[in-house]
Amino acid sequence: GENVEQHPSTLSVQEGDSAVIKCTYSDSASNYFPWYKQELGKRPQLIIDIRSNVGEKKDQRIAVTLNKTAKHFSLHITETQPEDSAVYFCAASAGGGADGLTFGKGTHLIIQP
Amino acid sequence: EAQVTQNPRYLITVTGKKLTVTCSQNMNHEYMSWYRQDPGLGLRQIYYSMNVEVTDKGDVPEGYKVSRKEKRNFPLILESPSPNQTSLYFCASSTSRNTGELFFGEGSRLTVL
DSSP: OOOEEOOOOOEEEESSOEEEEEESSOOOOEEEEEEEEEEEOOOOOOEEEEETSSEEEEEEEEEEEEETTTTTTEEEEEEOOGGEEEEEEEEEBOOOOSOOOOEEEOEEEEEEE | OEEEEEEEEHHHHOOOOEEEEEESSOOOOOOOEEEEEEETTTTEEEEEEEETTEEEOOOOOOOOEESSSSSSBBBBESSSSOGGEEEEEEEESOOOOTTTTTTTTTOEEEEEE
């Protein structure tokens, strides 16, 4: 089955700086890569996703890049703000495959004032 | 309002006392799933259901049961809870197992003494 590794487990950045979270996956058939954000005490919520037919996707201050050859994808957050503090989970799945969505273990992003 | 509702939100119980965590969604989603979240381990899937009367094991099904008698409901049953089932549980629903956005409930924090 799919295995998703996520790094780092904790990331501390100064407010206004950029943050990058990286994930690698093992199943070359995976073609859907979402990112979920979980604020303290709240439920995970989808913030952005990317499918294997594109290499990059942006939504305001967040972007996701995908390198299918290397089997890794990354979340980029620019101009970080206090409300970006949360745990971020990457995930991967092969659409139509036997396995569903496999999550990474999460990254705790801390925005220092 | 589209939502996934879980109950109870918090529960403290004792070893061996059967309990049920209910989950209901109002989005007419076919796919529903249960996850447990533990520090450092991320989100791990317990059971999932592709449709009414169709359920299957996830990555950590031991000690749990589920049922899907109606499309909107997907209860999680702990027949004989043990302390290692102390965790934060999330129910989620989606239009698709592999490539649809997961809508999570608010979570149920369970403590087994």
